[in-house]
Amino acid sequence: MIRYVSKRLAGCIAVFLAALCLNFLLPRLVPGNPIQDLTSGVGSVAVALDPEAMAVISRYYGLDRPLLDQFRSSMAGMLRGDLGYSIQYRTAVSELLKERFPWTLLLTLSGLVLSFMAALVLGARGGSGHGTQWWVLTPAIVLESIPPFVLGSLLLVFLGVHGGFFPLGGGSTPFSALTGVRKLMDLAHHAALPVLVLAASSFFSFYLVVRSSTSMVRNEPYVLMAHLKGLPERTIRTRYVLRTALLPVVTFFGLRLANSAGGAILVEVVFGYPGIGRLTYEAVLGHDYALLQGCFLTFTLWVLGVNFITDCLYAALDPRVKEA
Amino acid sequence: MLEVCDLTLYAPRRRITPVRRVSLELRRGDRKAVVGESGGGKTSLAWAAAGYPMPGQKALAGSVCFDGVDLLKLPRDRRAELYYHRLALVPQNVQDTFHPTQTLWMSVGEVLRKRAGRRLRRREVLERVEPIGAPLGLETSHWDARPHELSGGQKQRMGLVQAMVNDPELLILDEPTHALDELNRARFIKSLEAWSSERAVGILLCTHDLGLAAAWADRILVLYRGTIVEEFPSRPMVPPMHPYTRDLLHCAVRLGDIPGSRSAVRGHPAPVEGDPVGCGYADRCASALDLCRIEAPEPVGAGPHKVWCHKAVGRSGRVDTRA
Amino acid sequence: MVTARGILQALRADPAGRIGLFGLVILVFLSAGSTRLAPHAPDAFVGPILAPPGRFHLLGTNGLGQDILSQVLAGCRISLTVAVTVGFTGTALGFLAGAAAGFHPKRLGVFIMRVVDGLMAVPRLPLIILLAVFLRPRLVNVIGVLVFLSWPGVARTIRAQVLSVRERDYLRFVRFSGGGFLYVLRYHLWRELLPLLLAKAAAVAGHAVLAEAGLSFLGLGDPTLKSWGTMIRSCLDYPGILWTPAWSWWLLPPSFMVSLALLSFTLIGYGLDGVFKREAAG
Numbered sequence: 019m020i021r022y023v024s025k026r027l028a029g030c031i032a033v034f035l036a037a038l039c040l041n042f043l044l045p046r047l048v049p050g051n052p053i054q055d056l057t058s059g060v061g062s063v064a065v066a067l068d069p070e071a072m073a074v075i076s077r078y079y080g081l082d083r084p085l086l087d088q089f090r091s092s093m094a095g096m097l098r099g100d101l102g103y104s105i106q107y108r109t110a111v112s113e114l115l116k117e118r119f120p121w122t123l124l125l126t127l128s129g130l131v132l133s134f135m136a137a138l139v140l141g142a143r144g145g146s147g148h149g150t151q152w153w154v155l156t157p158a159i160v161l162e163s164i165p166p167f168v169l170g171s172l173l174l175v176f177l178g179v180h181g182g183f184f185p186l187g188g189g190s191t192p193f194s195a196l197t198g199v200r201k202l203m204d205l206a207h208h209a210a211l212p213v214l215v216l217a218a219s220s221f222f223s224f225y226l227v228v229r230s231s232t233s234m235v236r237n238e239p240y241v242l243m244a245h246l247k248g249l250p251e252r253t254i255r256t257r258y259v260l261r262t263a264l265l266p267v268v269t270f271f272g273l274r275l276a277n278s279a280g281g282a283i284l285v286e287v288v289f290g291y292p293g294i295g296r297l298t299y300e301a302v303l304g305h306d307y308a309l310l311q312g313c314f315l316t317f318t319l320w321v322l323g324v325n326f327i328t329d330c331l332y333a334a335l336d337p338r339v340k341e342a
Numbered sequence: 343m344l345e346v347c348d349l350t351l352y353a354p355r356r357r358i359t360p361v362r363r364v365s366l367e368l369r370r371g372d373r374k375a376v377v378g379e380s381g382g383g384k385t386s387l388a389w390a391a392a393g394y395p396m397p398g399q400k401a402l403a404g405s406v407c408f409d410g411v412d413l414l415k416l417p418r419d420r421r422a423e424l425y426y427h428r429l430a431l432v433p434q435n436v437q438d439t440f441h442p443t444q445t446l447w448m449s450v451g452e453v454l455r456k457r458a459g460r461r462l463r464r465r466e467v468l469e470r471v472e473p474i475g476a477p478l479g480l481e482t483s484h485w486d487a488r489p490h491e492l493s494g495g496q497k498q499r500m501g502l503v504q505a506m507v508n509d510p511e512l513l514i515l516d517e518p519t520h521a522l523d524e525l526n527r528a529r530f531i532k533s534l535e536a537w538s539s540e541r542a543v544g545i546l547l548c549t550h551d552l553g554l555a556a557a558w559a560d561r562i563l564v565l566y567r568g569t570i571v572e573e574f575p576s577r578p579m580v581p582p583m584h585p586y587t588r589d590l591l592h593c594a595v596r597l598g599d600i601p602g603s604r605s606a607v608r609g610h611p612a613p614v615e616g617d618p619v620g621c622g623y624a625d626r627c628a629s630a631l632d633l634c635r636i637e638a639p640e641p642v643g644a645g646p647h648k649v650w651c652h653k654a655v656g657r658s659g660r661v662d663t664r665a
Numbered sequence: 666m667v668t669a670r671g672i673l674q675a676l677r678a679d680p681a682g683r684i685g686l687f688g689l690v691i692l693v694f695l696s697a698g699s700t701r702l703a704p705h706a707p708d709a710f711v712g713p714i715l716a717p718p719g720r721f722h723l724l725g726t727n728g729l730g731q732d733i734l735s736q737v738l739a740g741c742r743i744s745l746t747v748a749v750t751v752g753f754t755g756t757a758l759g760f761l762a763g764a765a766a767g768f769h770p771k772r773l774g775v776f777i778m779r780v781v782d783g784l785m786a787v788p789r790l791p792l793i794i795l796l797a798v799f800l801r802p803r804l805v806n807v808i809g810v811l812v813f814l815s816w817p818g819v820a821r822t823i824r825a826q827v828l829s830v831r832e833r834d835y836l837r838f839v840r841f842s843g844g845g846f847l848y849v850l851r852y853h854l855w856r857e858l859l860p861l862l863l864a865k866a867a868a869v870a871g872h873a874v875l876a877e878a879g880l881s882f883l884g885l886g887d888p889t890l891k892s893w894g895t896m897i898r899s900c901l902d903y904p905g906i907l908w909t910p911a912w913s914w915w916l917l918p919p920s921f922m923v924s925l926a927l928l929s930f931t932l933i934g935y936g937l938d939g940v941f942k943r944e945a946a947g
Contacts, residue, residue: 033782033783033786036783037786037787159928159931159932160924160928162931163924163925163927163928163931164920164924164927165875165878165879165923165924165927167878167879167882167897168878168897168920168923168924171897171901171916171920172916172920174907175907175912175916179907179908238438239433239435239438239439240438240439240440240441240442242397242439243433243436243439243440244441245394245422246392246394246425246426246431246433246439247425247426247452247453248421248422248423248424248425248426248427248456249422249452250422251418251419253452257441258441261443262441262442262443276788277788277789279788279789279790279791280788280789280790280791280879281790283790283791283794283883284790284879284882284883287882287883288901298791298794299883302794302798302883302884302885303884310795310798313791314791314792314795317788317791318786318787318788318791320788321786321787321788322786325786335443336442336443337443337488337490338442338443338488338490
């Protein structure tokens with residue numbers, strides 16, 4: 019097991035380093051002068067700098083040093099946790115990321131767990147040979163086809179504006195000093211619609227995976243043997259069918275969680291939710307390259323981390339994998 | 343103890359009748375073997391005799407009575423109580439029937455739990471399985487392993503131990519030695535003999551290996567295309583009368599044979615479709631009469647030897663062993 | 666029956682495939698005839714702002730007085746262009762890469778798969794955004810980025826198939842008798858894998874539509890083109906729009922269209938998947 023984990027870890031670190039390099043190189047590869055980008059267009063005033071001013075700014079940002087130097091200092095900074103400075107927010111990028119990340123985590127995890135639970139219940143029943151559940155399949159596939167930002171907007175309109183059931187945005191009610199349970203309820207109230215959107219857009223795939231996995235496992239010889247051994251129905255359903263059918267589902271859950279960044283961005287923008295997704299969007303709008311890179315790095319780390327954990331979890335659950 | 347009466351099985355999807363009008367009886371202490379080619383219906387019979395027709399098959403007629411209770415009509419949970427407790431079926435593919443991520447001792451422990459009424463610890467499970475497994479060449483490391491770490495032969499032996507561990511009164515074995523080499527086969531027979539001689543257990547063994555059946559069983563039933571064509575004792579060994587049984591004997595290869603001297607039985611046994619007329623072996627039988635194709639034979643023979651064949655009846659109406 | 670007609674027939678027989686094909690046909694029709702059917706140019710300011718659907722403007726007008734129907738049709742053309750281009754190119758590249766990797770699994774294959782793994786390990790939308798920010802916002806660039814991100818997925822699947830097909834006896838014989846990579850590709854692999862390729866193409870096309878809409882929604886698409894995503898964005902940006910009845914004819918048509926496009930491609934993909942599995946089974 020240890021060997022498996024360390025092999026995986028080495029792979030992850032390799033990819034991460036590659037992503038770091040990409041992150042470093044990308045803005046420097048784009049044609050044009052970054053200083054011009056940074057300083058021209060402050061507010062609505064076009065600023066033209068004379069060469070002396072540009073040289074000073076260059077030196078300040080260290081952009082006149084050789085590339086390798088810049089790379090080394092950038093890496094060193096990253097290892098220390100210094101990801102640069104956000105122009106828009108006038109705070110360190112790492113601070114912003116730390117503050118916003120839990121919100122996104124709340125959203126994506128809740129959304130995925132919700133759709134996972136629903137898919138588990140409905141998919142297991144669907145795979146148990148009770149016939150195709152059209153009443154589940156049809157709305158599910160339609161919901162998954164509606165892009166998350168569209169679904170979010172529509173829900174916002176129907177339930178938020180006209181229904182008034184849910185707030186129109188934000189993570190919590192501003193300027194309120196709620197505590198304890200009231201605060202939790204407020205948070206949940208604000209998170210409800212985004213979570214619903216995220217859950218709806220991944221439900222169908224989950225459902226399919228659970229259903230096909232369950233129906234495949236049901237016909238395996240060891241399940242039949244469990245019947246022949248006279249084991250109680252509940253044991254067969256949990257220990258034999260569910261436990262073995264869940265293995266591919268776990269992989270799928272991990273995969274979806276890792277790739278949840280895209281959905282998070284779109285949903286957070288629609289609902290004005292204060293997470294990393296919206297932060298990325300604002301960084302894009304404001305040409306805040308340092309922040310953008312920081313967000314991108316977070317996403318990469320997220321994907322790698324989730325994939326790594328999923329692999330290890332799967333290896334722990336299914337001893338057959340380690341041999342491969 | 344076990345009475346199969348006139349059992350007919352039908353598989354609606356494939357529209358075949360794997361077992362037709364089979365009756366057999368098994369008492370405690372009996373050792374019977376059902377012999378026949380692959381596809382002849384042995385497995386279907388084995389499962390149905392345990393009261394659990396194979397998936398896709400159902401009992402059209404007849405009954406399977408265990409101590410007077412018809413297993414085919416018993417509700418699921420009552421049957422489940424009996425399984426691997428008072429009667430046990432070891433299927434042909436027992437190597438694939440263990441839970442893929444559990445250790446073997448855990449899988450066998452599930453069966454022991456029924457008897458003990460509670461979950462048993464590893465030590466307790468091993469205490470019960472090792473004595474039975476040791477003569478079969480099984481060690482503690484095998485019980486601590488998971489299915490993918492063991493060979494087919496090992497798992498087949500462990501499947502047998504799993505069936506024996508709860509001291510059932512009835513044991514049905516379907517091709518229990520097909521994955522075992524000669525040495526392990528011999529061990530298997532010895533262990534089975536030793537184990538069964540200490541208990542009053544009825545064993546039904548389904549195999550295509552006539553030699554195995556002859557070596558171990560007291561009575562042999564020959565199954566051809568879902569019907570029993572002959573039943574005879576094997577100790578002492580009497581010469582079989584049914585053409586099929588005779589042909590089977592001729593086919594059996596032994597050490598010292600000249601290559602090419604063995605003949606093969608013509609054709610293949612296809613599962614029976616619909617309701618055929620006449621003797622099932624008629625189209626392969628070297629000595630078939632016209633009558634054989636029209637009328638299905640009734641059992642003839644007094645005493646322990648019964649044959650379902652028209653030719654076995656001589657002019658005097660009695661069983662003619664020279665036919 | 667691995668011919669185009671055979672696949673089409675099989676697809677029509679499948680209920681999911683049938684609906685998907687129907688949707689696709691509608692989209693193709695609308696986009697092909699978009700210049701003809703559209704009463705006005707999508708950018709032209711032709712009417713009062715936020716006018717409800719009526720005689721002159723079948724779907725009403727938006728906040729700038731532009732005809733929504735024309736914009737929806739233009740968006741149809743854009744989305745379909747993106748879908749077809751990305752679908753075709755991405756799948757073609759993925760097929761070549763995957764086949765090459767499967768055919769020479771030792772060195773070339775390992776190299777290609779490392780690249781594939783690396784690209785797939787990076788989260789999709791953030792990478793798209795990153796690239797879209799650093800390149801100029803033109804449709805060509807968007808298509809390029811999407812192609813760049815779609816070929817790894819196809820390559821991975823194709824490689825797995827090629828690896829399993831490769832060991833089949835007749836291919837062994839072909840290689841033994843000297844058939845080169847391109848030869849095998851053209852005459853054997855192509856036939857075998859056509860349904861799978863089409864299924865992948867449908868999936869890629871669907872994702873491309875979604876990605877393009879998402880990018881336009883975030884404002885990173887081509888600002889000169891009226892894509893569906895852009896329409897939704899400008900609708901939501903208009904102050905107070907949700908409290909007027911205008912959102913219904915401004916927001917709903919592009920939402921419906923983009924969902925229809927995605928649904929059609931997804932269903933076609935599922936239908937083709939079913940065809941492939943049936944072919945593979947026998």
